[in-house]
Amino acid sequence: MTPLDADWLAAHPLPEPPEDTDKNSRGRVLVAGGSEIVPGALRLTGEAALRAGAGKLQLATVERVAPHLGVLVPEAAIFGLPANDAGELGDAAGERLCGYLDRCDTLVLGPGTGAEAPGTAILAPVVAEPRGALSLVLDAAMIHAAADLATAIHAHQGRIVLTPHPGEMAGLMGCEDMRIAQDPAGIAQEAARRFNATVVLKGPETWIACPGEGLLRYPGGGPGLATGGSGDVLAGIIGGLMSRGAEPRAAAAWGVWLHGEAGKRLAARIGPLGFLARELPGEIPGLLAHP
Ligand SMILES: NC(=O)C1=CN([C@@H]2O[C@H](COP(=O)(O)OP(=O)(O)OC[C@H]3O[C@@H](n4cnc5c(N)ncnc54)[C@H](OP(=O)(O)O)[C@@H]3O)[C@@H](O)[C@H]2O)[C@@H](O)CC1
Numbered sequence: 001m002t003p004l005d006a007d008w009l010a011a012h013p014l015p016e017p018p019e020d021t022d023k024n025s026r027g028r029v030l031v032a033g034g035s036e037i038v039p040g041a042l043r044l045t046g047e048a049a050l051r052a053g054a055g056k057l058q059l060a061t062v063e064r065v066a067p068h069l070g071v072l073v074p075e076a077a078i079f080g081l082p083a084n085d086a087g088e089l090g091d092a093a094g095e096r097l098c099g100y101l102d103r104c105d106t107l108v109l110g111p112g113t114g115a116e117a118p119g120t121a122i123l124a125p126v127v128a129e130p131r132g133a134l135s136l137v138l139d140a141a142m143i144h145a146a147a148d149l150a151t152a153i154h155a156h157q158g159r160i161v162l163t164p165h166p167g168e169m170a171g172l173m174g175c176e177d178m179r180i181a182q183d184p185a186g187i188a189q190e191a192a193r194r195f196n197a198t199v200v201l202k203g204p205e206t207w208i209a210c211p212g213e214g215l216l217r218y219p220g221g222g223p224g225l226a227t228g229g230s231g232d233v234l235a236g237i238i239g240g241l242m243s244r245g246a247e248p249r250a251a252a253a254w255g256v257w258l259h260g261e262a263g264k265r266l267a268a269r270i271g272p273l274g275f276l277a278r279e280l281p282g283e284i285p286g287l288l289a290h291p
């Protein structure tokens, strides 16, 4: 196990865009998810992706929320997706989403999705897409859905990061929560092998596992990060870094570190508890400039 610290980051620098880059070549992120119950999740994820350096942002959410999201995030293009009776993404959302994949380099799928979203129906057409260059970050209900699609995810030609919290990890691996608490390092590595993906097991401390690579451990950015929407921000940072060209393991590691250090900075300035998830993204450019 290797500590995720300043030495590791210095040895694994992020790719920098050339001076003459344009917004399309700097990285196009599509974030898909949200619901009528959690309409703001994509704002958190999308802003985080832009703050991590993505050039272009697109958000896709349930049709009734989409116009409001456009007002909240004027930097983004907004697409509506079909919803179900629970106000979550519906069965047809995955097929519709596939029609937008040509416009993005990285898809962050899942923030703001809950138990009523038909995750497997949404995720299956996305992971069946033969687009080798697509980078994918899976979060929230799409982690649970991934459990049913291990073979397809393993065979996916793209670059995949899964960001489960312990409850989602138990769903992903079909095991008891207790097993995650007893051996987080082992289960993160097992998941990485099963899905052939980078796995970020979140919690007070975070484990990053990647097939064929050493395990990383981040000791945590403080309990203020245990706040609604904090994980949505992390998924967005990782997606933004991947769209800039970072490899999945480096994007996950830098993302976890930036998220944690942003929490520490807010804790020092505002107080250890009570800062908002939406305040985290604003810390990222400064941290990237002076890690
Ligand atoms: N709901 C909201 O107010 C907001 C939601 N937002 C976004 O919506 C998405 C879904 O969020 P969500 O809250 O609906 O689902 P989620 O957190 O997975 O809880 C479901 C169940 O999982 C479990 N569980 C959770 N953490 C656990 C842990 N560490 N360790 C173990 N188990 C854990 C827990 O089960 P329990 O322990 O209660 O049995 C819980 O009942 C997500 O992207 C989120 O960021 C934000 O954008 C804005 C505010």
Ligand SMILES: Nc1ncnc2c1ncn2[C@@H]1O[C@H](COP(=O)(O)OP(=O)(O)O)[C@@H](O)[C@H]1O
Pocket (backbone or CB within 6 Å): 165, 202, 203, 204, 205, 206, 220, 221, 222, 223, 224, 225, 226, 227, 228, 229, 230, 231, 232, 233, 234, 259
């Ligand atoms: N006690 C804690 N100390 C440090 N970091 C924490 C703590 N609790 C949660 N976190 C971090 O906060 C984030 C919470 O993500 P998640 O559980 O998905 O929340 P949400 O669903 O509300 O966005 C993760 O990055 C996790 O590592």
